[in-house]
Amino acid sequence: MNWEENVRKVVPYVPGEQPKNNNIIKLNTNENPYPPSPLAAEAIRDYDAGQLRKYPDTNATALVDELSKNYGLKDENIFVGIGSDDVLSLAFLTYFNSAKPVIFPDITYSFYDVWADLYRIPYQTKALDKDFNIIKEDYLCDNGGVVIANPNAPTGVELSLDIIEEIVSYNKDRVVIVDEAYVDFGAHSALPLIDKYDNLLVVQTFSKSRALAGIRIGMAFGQKKIIDYLKDVKFSFNSYTLNPLTIAVGAAALKDDAYFKDITAKTIATREHMKEELKRLGFSFADSKTNFVFATHEKIPAEEIFKYLKEKNIYVRYWNKPRINNHLRISVGTDEEAKILINALEELLG
Ligand SMILES: *Cc1c(COP(=O)(O)O)cnc(C)c1O
Numbered sequence: 001m002n003w004e005e006n007v008r009k010v011v012p013y014v015p016g017e018q019p020k021n022n023n024i025i026k027l028n029t030n031e032n033p034y035p036p037s038p039l040a041a042e043a044i045r046d047y048d049a050g051q052l053r054k055y056p057d058t059n060a061t062a063l064v065d066e067l068s069k070n071y072g073l074k075d076e077n078i079f080v081g082i083g084s085d086d087v088l089s090l091a092f093l094t095y096f097n098s099a100k101p102v103i104f105p106d107i108t109y110s111f112y113d114v115w116a117d118l119y120r121i122p123y124q125t126k127a128l129d130k131d132f133n134i135i136k137e138d139y140l141c142d143n144g145g146v147v148i149a150n151p152n153a154p155t156g157v158e159l160s161l162d163i164i165e166e167i168v169s170y171n172k173d174r175v176v177i178v179d180e181a182y183v184d185f186g187a188h189s190a191l192p193l194i195d196k197y198d199n200l201l202v203v204q205t206f207s208k209s210r211a212l213a214g215i216r217i218g219m220a221f222g223q224k225k226i227i228d229y230l231k232d233v234k235f236s237f238n239s240y241t242l243n244p245l246t247i248a249v250g251a252a253a254l255k256d257d258a259y260f261k262d263i264t265a266k267t268i269a270t271r272e273h274m275k276e277e278l279k280r281l282g283f284s285f286a287d288s289k290t291n292f293v294f295a296t297h298e299k300i301p302a303e304e305i306f307k308y309l310k311e312k313n314i315y316v317r318y319w320n321k322p323r324i325n326n327h328l329r330i331s332v333g334t335d336e337e338a339k340i341l342i343n344a345l346e347e348l349l350g
Contacts, residue, residue: 084218156288
C-alpha cells in the first residue's frame with residue numbers, strides 16, 4: 001500500500017487573487033477600500049514588542065470585553081478566532097457530528113463545502129431560486145445542521161429576519177449558523193435572536209466592515225452553552241490563536257464607532273450610486289445589501305468583461321461555475337474607483 005492512500009485529500013478553497021502590483025483597482029475580494037480606524041494604527045504604534053515574550057491570553061479578554069460592550073452581550077456569549085474562516089471551520093467541526101446531511105444553498109460561500117469535505121461531514125445543497133433567493137421550505141426538513149450566509153455571498157441577497165427566525169425555530173434540534181460577514185452594510189443581524197434560541201450561532205468578522213482583513217479577527221455570538229462547546233473544541237485544537245498585537249488592535253478599532261459608521265455609510269452610498277450606473281449600462285443584479293454587486297450583462301458574457309477589465313488593471317471576481325458563470329462579483333471601492341470602473345465599462349459597451 002502506498003502512503004498516499006492514507007492521506008486526507010481535500011480540494012482547497014481558492015481565495016481571490018492578491019496581485020503584487022499596486023496600481024490595480026482591486027474590486028475582487030470585498031476588502032474595505034478605506035484604512036482601518038486611526039485608533040488601530042495607534043495601537044500598533046504603541047504596542048510594546050517586549051510583550052511578545054509571553055504566550056497570549058487564550059481568552060483574548062481585552063478584545064472580548066470590548067465586543068461585549070459594543071454588542072450589548074456578556075463575555076460568555078462571545079467566541080473569537082483568526083478571522084471568521086477560523087470560527088466557521090471550528091463551528092463545522094464542533095456542531096456537525098450527525099449522520100444526517102448539513103444543508104446550505106447551492107450558491108453560497110465556497111468554503112462551506114470545503115470544510116464539510118475536510119471534516120467528512122455529509123452535506124446537501126439546496127438550490128436558490130432563479131433570482132438567487134433562498135426557498136424557505138427547503139430548510140424546514142430533517143437535517144444535520146443549517147448554514148446560511150446572510151446576506152448571502154456572492155449574490156449579495158438578504159434573507160428577512162422573519163424567515164431566519166422560522167428556520168432557526170424549526171431546526172431547534174440542530175445548530176443553525178448564520179454567517180453575517182456583510183451584515184454591517186445595511187442588512188439585519190440575527191443577533192437579537194440568540195436570547196430566544198440556544199441552537200443559533202451568529203458569526204461576524206472584522207475583515208469587511210472594519211477594514212481589518214489583514215489582522216484576522218472573526219467572532220461568534222450565541223448562548224453560553226453553544227459558545228462553550230465551541231471553546232472546548234478550540235482548546236482541543238490550538239489554544240493560542242489570536243496574538244496579543246491582534247487583540248490590542250481589535251479592541252482599539254472597536255472603540256472608534258464613529259469611524260466604523262462613517263466608512264460603512266460611505267460604502268453604502270458608493271454602492272447605491274454604482275447600482276444606478278451599472279443599470280444604465282445594461283447590467284442587472286439582485287438588490288445587494290453588501291459591499292459588492294453580483295451583476296450580469298444583457299449582451300456581453302461575464303467572462304469577456306472580466307478579461308477586458310483585467311487588461312485595464314481592474315480586478316473583479318469571476319467564477320466559471322454552473323448557474324453563476326455569466327455573473328461578475330464587483331466589490332464596492334471608493335467613489336473614485338467606482339468611477340474608473342464605470343468609465344472602463346462605458347468604453348467597452350459603447
Ligand atoms: C469574507 C467572508 C468570510 C471570511 O472572512 P474572514 O476574513 O475569515 O473573517 C466568511 N464568510 C463569508 C460569506 C465571507 O464573504
